[in-house]
Amino acid sequence: MTFAVMNALVLTTVACGSKEEAANNNAASAESTSPSAASTAPTNTASASEQPAAAPANQGEPLVVYLNDFDEIIKPMFEEATGYKLELVTGNGAELASRIEAEKGNPHWDVVWMDSMPTIDQMGKQDQLLADWTPKDIDNLTDFAKQFVPASHAYFPTGAHAASVIIYNTKAIDANSAPKTWKDLADPKFKGAVGMADPAVAAPAYPFVSWFFGAQGMDAGKQYFESLIKNGVHVYPKNPNVAKALTGGEIKVAALQESNAYTLKNSGEPVEIVWPQEGAPASVRVAAIQKNTKHADAAKAFVEFLLDPKTQQALIDQGEESYFEPSAKDVQPKKDRAADAKLVAAEAGWAGEHEGEIKQWFADQAVK
Template sequence: MVRRKTVTALLALSLSLAVSACGAQNASQNAAGPAAEGQAPAGTEASTAPEASTAPSKSDEPLVVYLNDFDEIIQPMFEQATGYKLELVSGNGAELASRIEAEKGNPHWDVVWMDSMPLIDQLGKTGRLLEGWTPADIGNLTDFASGLVPANGTYYPTGAHAAAVIAYNTKAFTKDTAPKTWADLADAKFKNALGMADPAVAAPAYPFVSYFFQSQGMDAAKGYFDSLFKNGMHVYPKNPNVAKALTGGEIKAAALQESNAYALKNKGEPVDIIWPAEGAPASVRVAAIQKETKHLEAAKAFVEFLLDPKTQQALIDKGEESYFEPSAKGVNAKADRAGDAKLVLAEAAWAGEHEGEIKQWFADKAVK
């Protein structure tokens, strides 16, 4: 029996984001931070963040950053390195998207740093972000990351992670019997055994589904996900709910965000991970500056800090959401992250323009 999620108040608020010039609705994803989306294991070797500054705070007013509810360690790192004060406002993607929209006429934020590239791309297209500024170390972006920077320079990627890999319970399947491709999830032998997060609530779940909708076409993607629903796929609000169902035996395999999947495996849970050869849809974390910020110098310094290889290495070595592909060259991903991990993704503009339509389709399909 398919567990279905109805349209929640958060979805209703998210779907109200009419930031596209062509009238497409825009909602936000919930970033699957490890406090909310599974804690990465402790004990990894810590790298050195950018050198600390002994300078006093440069302003009595803090720089306000809206970010997903993880990696709050960025605050002491940034303050110590630069002397600027930082105020973090954290939440899941839907909460922050609703807040940004509610403050449209009077933004309370200076910088947004979220796993919500389609949403932020739409904010840039409607003139709500600083344009034309280029960070000093832009030449150090990887080829993958540099290809994601919009022509108007409204946001910059700080990393990307798999919105979903295939995770399976080793008590139910072996590597030979577990699903190995996204198409395998529709196989009748996995009837009622599968789970995924709700794209209307969990930030990584929308990049996951939007990739199929763009790469396959709207009708073909609807057919694919219809086949998963008919195969008894369970839909949970967020990735931690999926992880709990997977280890508890309610489901036996899942499309699960990678930090959650690795956290389970590293904790000794009976879980293993498969990266489909065709690629895992990516969720990209980006940073953007609010156009009317009164703290432009500090905002630019914060974005450049996020792009610094030392900062990204520190987030991988010590951060909560530590499993990701860095955007800066010279940064080492987690040693146990698959060496052949392949990320694929929908174009930000396309995903932003179709976000409301796709999420509404899933909401209409959902059964409580």
């Protein structure tokens, strides 16, 4: 597959994958819910395609949280710890962003918790979010996480994962020949052998590409990805598709989301992971409260629960999307996560403002 961005271009936000893809492609990802998780999902967790009831009118009714379709274990954890009732509405990033936009005049949600910091940053600038509120544990954020807290305090980071690391098939490439930097992916020796996810479709793929544009400038970002295109890069809808192509021999090297990469390695596939010295672009997960929520106390309690070190440790130890860098201090990442893992990220405001432009540029490459 050449650089053919999928016809269903998503311009509202980066989209997550489906649960079915994750099962079929043997890769737990930031875009999907595992089959085991799906079978144990809470009975009152709503699909993003279902029509929710209006926002609860009093604090005795559940807090409605829109979140990516993984880590639904947060419901029993939060309810047991606080006594508040929680209703989860899950879906991929594009679905949830579309719902939020459609409900702008009458929001049905109280809290949004997603891997879509640029989109949520834009929501804050559009005055959709509760601002000027400070969670009690904000001083316990790591230095890395503090940089993502906006001056308005409209949202807060709960963790970050690598939108892509470099991973290669050890049956096709030895360690000495393997790429070490992002620039290496354009090396002629990897012509037609590199794969990545579509930034217009896959949730982590937009944070991945936006870092190059934000750090280097729009022209330099285009030049870099043009060099990959000329080198025959394969673009797949989502990260599980990339993982399948890598293990199946269709490609030899990939820019692959962190959890997908570690899932392959932990399952015994012949792969090795490389964290580029210049850093791996991060997808930052943030939580924000709807400005006019009728459940402010419960909403604030939920955000503070997400920032609690004990909660983040539980998500790492037991969650579906467990490979990430916590935002709270004194939380231990997965033991097999590289000790030298370095994350970098495009500035949220800039990435949000240029999202449509960058995605459109990638879409335009499909007809060239």
